[in-house]
Amino acid sequence: MLKVEDRGIDRAAILNRDGVRIAAACSIENLMDDEFWLHLNDRQYYVKPPKREKITSEEITRLGDVQALVAQLYEALHVGEHQIQKERELNGKLEQLNEKLGPLEVKKMELDQKAARKTNALTWVGLGLMSVQFGVLARLTWWEYSWDIMEPVTYFVTYGTAMAAYAYFVLTKQEYLLPDVKDRQHLITLHKAAKKAGVNLAEYNDIKRQIAEIEHDLRRLRDPLYMHLPAPPPKSKTFSASEIAFAKKQHQSAAHELQPAAALDALKSKP
Incomplete structure (x- = not known):
């Protein structure tokens, strides 16, 4: 050097x-x-460098108090203004995002309704196919053939249904539960309809995420602990008329029980 x-x-x-x-x-x-x-x-x-002066614990404590006082003074002068400015910025961003979200929200609601109608129609179609299968097996069992012939057929039908459920799990990595199947079909129909209508669902989801983050930040800014506001006073408990009447009755019964005991004590105290 x-x-x-x-x-x-x-x-x-x-x-x-x-x-x-x-x-x-x-x-x-x-x-x-x-x-x-x-x-x-x-x-x-x-x-020969000069000797260093050792700082005592009292001086360190005093220095810490001064630093805390300076921090409190800085907070009192600047933090409140910073919070107000930050809240204004967040509210401005929130308004802009809500303006962008409005048209997308309307289109998404329309697509949701269409997808829900189509999904419900598919569920009814599934119920109809199951009814047809039941009717065919019943006719073959009791009219065309006998149970001895149809028993192996029903076994393979049941086993084929289990294989179809397992194939669904292999392809989708989800268990074959009817509510999950319905939700998945709803999402598939929604994304297909959105692609045809030119609605950008990724942009919609991103705007919703940004709005949720801004609302979370606003809640943090308005938190009394974050703003160093005093805690609200505890609410005084109010009693109903029935509770007051019950308390009076208990007090009167206790007073009646004490009167005979007091009379006995007075008689015992007499010579």
């Missing part, structure tokens, strides 16, 4: 009092802890 500052220095070395050379990686702070020799070219300088 000395050679960089002064081009006239060819050789520079630092040695401690015992003549041991100090490494260049030693920091200035550690170097000033003790006396040392400074060799510059052919000259030698004995450096």
Whole structure:
């Protein structure tokens, strides 16, 4: 570092009092802890740094109090204004996002209704196919053939249904549960209809996510703990008329029970 500052220095070395050379990686702070020799070219300088003053615990405590006071003063002068400005910015962004979301929300509601109607129609079609299957198997069992012939057929039909449910799990990585199947079909129909109508659902989801984040930030800004507001006073409990009447009745019964006991004590105290 000395050679960089002064081009006239060819050789520079630092040695401690015992003549041991100090490494260049030693920091200035550690170097000033003790006396040392400074060799510059052919000259030698004995450096005796001043002793450091030790700070007492009382001074450290006082310094901490001053820092806390400065922080409170800064907070009182700037944090409130910063919160107001931040809330205005968030409200402005929220209004802009709501304006963008309005047309997309209307289109998405229309697509949701269409997808719901189509999904409900498919559920009724499934019920109709199951009814047809039941009718065919019943006719073949009781009219055309006998149960001895149709029993293996019904076994394979049942096993085929189980295979279809397992194939659904393999393809979709979801268990074959009717509510989940209906929701999945609804989403598939919705995305297909949105693609045909030119509605960008990814943009819609992104706007909804941004709105949720801004609303969360606004709730945090308005939190009494964040704004350092005093806690609201506890609400006084109110009693109904029936509770007051019950308490009076209990008090009167207790008073009647105490009167005979007091009379007995008075008689016992007489000579």
